[in-house]
Amino acid sequence: MMSSVARGSGLAPYLQAVVVQASARPVVASFPAAVQRPYVDPAASTSPPAARVLSAGHLGTSVSRSLNGRSQVRFAHTDLKVPDFSPYRHDSVQDGSKSSQPSEANRKVFSYVIAAGGAATATYAAKNMVVGALSYLGPSADVLAQGQLEVKLGDIPEGKNVTFKWRDKPLFIRHRTAAEINTEKAVDPSTLRDPEHDDERTKKPEWLVVLGICTHLGCVPVAGAGEFGGYYCPCHGSHYDASGRIRKGPAPLNLEIPEYNFPDDETLLVG
Numbered sequence: 398m399m400s401s402v403a404r405g406s407g408l409a410p411y412l413q414a415v416v417v418q419a420s421a422r423p424v425v426a427s428f429p430a431a432v433q434r435p436y437v438d439p440a441a442s443t444s445p446p447a448a449r450v451l452s453a454g455h456l457g458t459s460v461s462r463s464l465n466g467r468s469q470v471r472f473a474h475t476d477l478k479v480p481d482f483s484p485y486r487h488d489s490v491q492d493g494s495k496s497s498q499p500s501e502a503n504r505k506v507f508s509y510v511i512a513a514g515g516a517a518t519a520t521y522a523a524k525n526m527v528v529g530a531l532s533y534l535g536p537s538a539d540v541l542a543q544g545q546l547e548v549k550l551g552d553i554p555e556g557k558n559v560t561f562k563w564r565d566k567p568l569f570i571r572h573r574t575a576a577e578i579n580t581e582k583a584v585d586p587s588t589l590r591d592p593e594h595d596d597e598r599t600k601k602p603e604w605l606v607v608l609g610i611c612t613h614l615g616c617v618p619v620a621g622a623g624e625f626g627g628y629y630c631p632c633h634g635s636h637y638d639a640s641g642r643i644r645k646g647p648a649p650l651n652l653e654i655p656e657y658n659f660p661d662d663e664t665l666l667v668g
């Protein structure tokens with residue numbers, strides 16, 4: 398047997414006639430008897446020499462011009478039946494002799510509706526996933542409930558200050574008298590260390606809601622004491638007025654106002 402094998406496109410131009418003589422054993426051992434060999438006219442074929450020789454029945458000998466050249470034999474399977482897709486086609490395009498353009502918009506509506514429905518469903522699912530993840534990371538309902546304080550305003554008489562515990566901090570709720578309101582409203586904010594008008598510090602003039610933490614170093618002031626009738630911090634002598642504004646002493650800022658609202662006339666909700 399004589400054979401020559403080379404690979405690589407760099408050698409391809411120099412491989413002009415590689416002959417494989419398979420005298421000892423054929424390249425293709427045998428065809429099943431029932432297989433009918435396709436006939437390809439060697440003269441008319443445009444296939445490369447190897448294909449021509451193989452298709453002509455010389456199974457023991459193959460010739461090719463190049464290892465990189467085409468060597469397969471292609472068959473036209475004209476005996477395959479094309480399935481009938483008519484039941485799956487729109488009525489408007491059943492007739493192959495008519496243009497499908499006039500019915501294009503109507504046929505696309507279904508696809509658009511399906512796409513829009515899918516997009517809406519995906520968006521809703523994504524939104525639910527995000528909300529679920531965020532609610533899982535956030536505080537639970539019982540923790541949130543602990544973070545709110547509900548106060549019945551009718552329990553606090555006029556002129557009194559009541560101290561509550563809210564989120565582990567002291568909270569002052571003061572039911573101010575008309576005299577206190579008038580006094581605090583008359584104060585010129587420009588004369589204050591931390592300028593704020595009384596209207597900015599209350600949602601209802603008769604109710605003052607502030608954290609009971611001195612803005613100096615965090616002591617708890619005493620209600621109804623001090624030179625201004627509001628709060629007094631005995632730690633270093635800070636005086637706050639009945640609006641919780643710093644009026645004298647080392648504290649730099651007014652008492653902090655928490656988030657609160659009045660769900661109704663009788664209730665105060667803090668947090």
Ligand code: FES
Pocket residue numbers: 611612613614615616630631632633634635646647648
């Ligand atoms: S902590 Fe209140 S005056 Fe210093």
